Amino acid sequence: EFAGFVTVTTGDDNSLDTHNPNSPDNYYTLMQRQEEQVRRSVVSARRMGIQWLFHIDDDELLHLTEPFSRLVRELGSDVTCITFVNIEATPKSLNAECVFEEIDTFSQHLMLAYRNGKSAGRVSV
Secondary structure, three states, X not given: OOOOOOOOOOOOOOOOOOOOOOOOOOHHHHHHHHHHHHHHHHHHHHHOOOOEEEOXXXXXXXXXXXXXXXXXHOOOOOOOEXXXXXXXXXXXXXXXXXXXXXXXXXXXXXXXXXXXXXXXEEOOO
């Protein structure tokens, strides 16, 4: 259903072993693998005429109160990155069937690793 605007990438086989410290795909190589994927995504986005990319995790949602195109329309061409402040969901229970439907409590800046917000990068040249 999302084939027209979502690209899902996976390893080229089932060799990803993120828990084995001797595997080239372990937790300690995560940042390197993410950087490589971002580089591939930028090339692909440029080929498709996409101007901006966001990186969000699979457990995150991005909600804008106005269209993103309106937000960036007035930015100068020298602006290459914009950052949105994170608002973290705070579950009342770890047994939620669908956290996106059941969580109604949110906090800002409580998670140290997420204080840098979520960024969008301009990929058009």
